[in-house]
Amino acid sequence: MVYGPTAIYSLGQGAILPLLPIVARDFGADLATAALVAAMLVVGQLCGNLPAGWLVARLGERYTMVVASGVSLLGVAGMLLSRHLGVLMVSVFVMGLSAAAFGLARHSFMTTRVPVAFRARALSLLGGSFRLGAFVGPFIAAALLWIFGDEHSSIWFFGASLVVVALLVAFGPDPEERAIAAERAARAERARNAAEQAEAFEPEDTGEAVTGSIPTQARMGILGTIRANRGVLSRLGLAAASLSFVRASRPAILPLWGLSIGLDSSTIALIVGIAGALEFALFYASGQVMDRFGRLWAAVPALVLMGGAMIALAFTHEAGEAAMWFGVFASVIGVGNGLSSGILLTLGADVAPKHSPAAFLGAWRTITDAGGALSPLVVSGLTAVASLSIAAGAIGVVGLLGALAFVRWVPRYVPRRPST
Known part of the structure; x- marks a missing residue:
């Protein structure tokens, strides 16, 4: 129930991503406008992170994911029924908003509930669930196109995925409620132990008034x-x-690089696919390392791997074995x-x-998503x-500077063994 809905959601979304420009072209969009339609998903995620933090803080993770699935279904309906390019763009933007809320809700749950000892492995599995959609989703889209011959079949598949996710989250066992019940049981046990100790040693009542403030935790809003x-x-x-920036440059640079050195589409797809397979295969190893x-x-x-490979790739465009170097450095980027x-x-x-992470995570994800959204613009x-x-x-260069920034700031803000 933690990873299943995430994987299903990401599979449905991954199936429509490659087809968004094609659907836009069917509406008469030129290449630039078709690219803008696809980018509206990222723009929606970027704009949705802060409101999603507010929503999770007030509704909780479970209800936020149900709401996100329902709103995303409205976007799917808009894509299926729209006959105008503007409606299509708004529909994709709405799905981006919903994706932000869904992702932040699960991130907030994991932040609050997962013990620090295996937090990185748990969150790497969560990241792997999202990567599953990006890796397998296009193959599902290709199979649906082959069976039905219509790109709208992938949109229907995403809609069906959203219905399954909403039903699982709404009616399945809720990890959040189980975690809260376990915490209540632990508090009750501590209270019983404290009461037994108090009965064993009861201090004398002197009649003096007890002074001092009772600690309370004020809820801060997004801006606070x-x-x-x-x-x-x-x-x-x-x-x-900076890491998000370098990551997002990979799908922008690698296909263009293959075209610029004269490779055909099938060779480019094979090289990029191998890099994607290496990337997907290592997601759990990352959590183990952390x-x-x-x-x-x-x-x-x-x-260092991604930044160094990008710099090395820049010097191979006119090399005699440009295609070989392209395959090598694309694989290194995938490993990184x-x-x-x-x-x-x-x-x-x-x-x-520790106690109310949703608002902070909304701001954190906004910053990291902004780095990813900026990358294709810089490449272009x-x-x-x-x-x-x-x-x-x-x-x-940005990748290497980012590595130095991590060396500088991670030891300051994240101890070797983060406190619980």
Whole structure:
């Protein structure tokens, strides 16, 4: 019940992502507008993180996921029924908002409930559940296209996935309620032990008034949470955004690089697919590394591998074995990306407030998603004004600078053994 709904949701979403530009083209959009339609999903996630933090703090994780599934179904209906490009863009944007709420709800639950001793492994599995959709979803879309011959079949598949997720979350065993019940039982046991100790030794009543304040925990809103945690958000948060920036450059640069050196579409797809398989295969290893050796041992090697491979790739465009080097460095980037699986979720959980993390995680995810959203724009701009090699080199430099930022800020904000 923790990972199942997430995997089903990500499979449905992964099945429609490759087809969004095709659906937009059916509505008469040019290439640039079709790309904008696909980007509306990322824009929706970016805009939805802060409201999602507010929603989770007030409704809880379970009801937020049910609401997110219902709202996303409205987006699916809009995609199926729309006959206008603007309606399609709004529908995709709504699905992005819902994806933000769904992802943050599960992230908040894991942050609050998972013991620190295996937090990284648990969150790496959560990250792997999302990556499952990105990896397997396109194959599902291809199978549905082959069977039905209509790209709308993938939209129907996503709608069916949302219905299954909503039913599972609404009527299945709720991990949140079980965790709360366990905490209540533990508190009751502690209260009984305290009462027994008090009966064994009862202090003398002197008649004097008891003075002193009773500690209370005030609930801060979104803006108050951001102000209270502006130090970690502006330092470690920006380091995390650099990792998200480098990650998001991979699907933007690698296909373009293959085209620019003269490879055909099938070869490019094979190389990118191999890199994706390596990335997916390593997601649990990342959690093992973080739990056993510390967060730096996953974040820094991942950024060094991806950043160094991007810089090296920039010098191979005119090489005699350009295709071979493309395959080698694409695989290295895939390994680096796989080693970083779950690191952003884990670091967010490490530095979030212990009792009410949702608002903080909304701000954290907004910063990291902004890094990912900015990356394709930077690649496009640098390619237009300079060259694709310059764009790859610039991405690599950001990766190496991000590694230095992690070395600087992780020891300050995340101890070797984060406290519970």
